[in-house]
Amino acid sequence: MTASSQISPSDGPTPRAGDAHVTALARALLDWFDSRERDVAWRHERDPYRIWVAEVMAQQTRVGTVASYYARFTERFPTVFALAEADLDEVLHVWQGLGYYARARHLHAAAGQIVERHGGEVPSDVEALRSLSGVGPYTAGAVASIAFGVAEPAVDGNARRVISRLFDLERSTPARLDTLARSLVDAAVDRPAEMNQAIMDLGGSVCSPRRPACGDCPVSSGCRALAAGTVALRPPRREPRSSPIRTAASAVVWRDGAVLFVRRPERGLLGGLWDFPGTKPEEGPVAPGDAGLVEELRDAHGIVIAPLEPAGEAFARIRHAFSHFHLELVLFETRWISGKAGSVDDQMAGSATGYAWVTPDRFEKFAVPAYLRSPLRSLGQGAR
DNA sequence: AACACGGGGCC
DNA sequence: GGCCCAGTGTT
Structure with missing residues (x-):
């Protein structure tokens, strides 16, 4: 049984944090997340360094691909200090095949910044995280919430899709997504990590881009795009670019x-x-x-x-x-x-x-x- | 706001 | 074999 039956579709204008729709969504998402088999190895991690590495690897890359790289990377560079002291050449060698090699370069540089500015401790403050090389809004929010329990949203591509559909956003600007994700995190009292991961996991499984399994969705009764018949239009696809x-x-x-x-x-x-x-x-x-x-x-x-x-x-x-x-x-x-x-x-x-x-x-x-x-x-x- | 930046999975 | 996916930095 899911909590979806408790959610009543709301057709009001802009949802606000604390309103009944958001509260019901948050509760159902947490229930779903709690009852779910965790399919991502590093969801059990507690070490902020390892969480940070996992989140950077997961950018632009499927979790199935990341797993073996993550194991090798954290074995070879088990701490911030080990990574900071390594040669970039060796970091790239472990990263080889994963793509988007600037991520490895930034990770290496940021390790040095963490040693210099924070004594080797990954900072919990979003602004401090945000100032590290290769750490943008998503990674800062993910590390702050998952590693430190800070009530910050973490909007990746999966979260963007889920939120765009739940609230039937015609245009899902970063500011709009941040506001709505924050309202869900705030509604999940003291459980920002679980809230963010619930949203992202839903997008990675049930609420897929092409064939969402709305029949299996724990928040289908609160999904405004489903009610409006616009699921396939949310979020709007970017037009494909030419590939010469x-x-x-x-x-x-x-x-x-x-x-x-x-x-x-x-x-x-x-x-x-x-x-x-x-x-x-x-x-x-x-x-x-x-x-x-x-x-x-x-x-x-x-x-x-x-x-x-x-x-x-x-x-x-x-x-x-x-x-x-x-x-x-x-x-x-x-x-x-x-x-x-x-x-x-x-x-x-x-x-x-x-x-x-x-x-x-x-x-x-x-x-x-x-x-x-x-x-x-x-x-x-x-x-x- | 638009573009650069990999590689793998899906259809 | 082509299409799709998608955070951060740069311009």
Whole structure:
């Protein structure tokens, strides 16, 4: 049995904190949350540091994907101090494959800020949290409420959908969502953590984007969008953005049984990850062949490689979808002739110089974009 | 206000 | 194989 039968639909204008609709919603959501099997491992966490890490990982990423990364990350960096003292390169390596690498960079930077400003203790104050790198309104509210019991809303994408539907919001602006989420948190006396998680979990399960299971919903009788028949319209979908095709060529440069890795700039796409040297992705559906590859390595890296055969066969062709463009990457195997970029023996050159000659047995020690994993496996199998 | 920023799951 | 998802920082 759910508490939904106790909720009467209200058709009034703007709901206010403390009104009967909000009170009934809050009670039903808490009842539902309390009776539910918790399906998220870190919901049992009490350590603010670990809660913070989990919330940052959960941004933009499904919980099922996060789980193994979370286990590895917290094992390798068990405390704020461990994270603050680590090399960014190693943090990125643990983060490899999770995407949105700025999160890892900000997490690392924020650990240093917590050590400096707060003696290594994650702050409970929302403003202090908000001033940390990579901590925005959502993460600040989530950590404050879940780790410290502070009565602050935490509006992620799931909460946004749930609230937009419960209150049938035509336009769900951040300010509007914050006000309504806060009213629910305030109505859940002394249980802000459970209230926020109930809302988010509902959005992550019953109140899904496409096929909400309104028949199983603990607050269906208080859902104004359901009553109005507008569930599918709440929240309004953002119009899809165009995703142009960009093409690029990269070089697998062999030298004495090792391959040249270059470190990508910390800012920007795949920032701080290791990559093959090559041309910049340029718009256009036409395959670039090897055009410009030899010149690019000479001009950008001061490395001379053997000229590619005119009809040189590509080692691999990769298609990878980013959220805002499609990458078509062609890899060519080639030989080093001359140029700086350290030596094969100097294995420590990597992080400091941005260049590393890497033998296949060490490929896995480098953080690379997900789309290079498969080609790297192939390279490792055929020894040169 | 609009855009940059990954990768995986779903249909 | 294309579509969808969605916090924070930057501009």
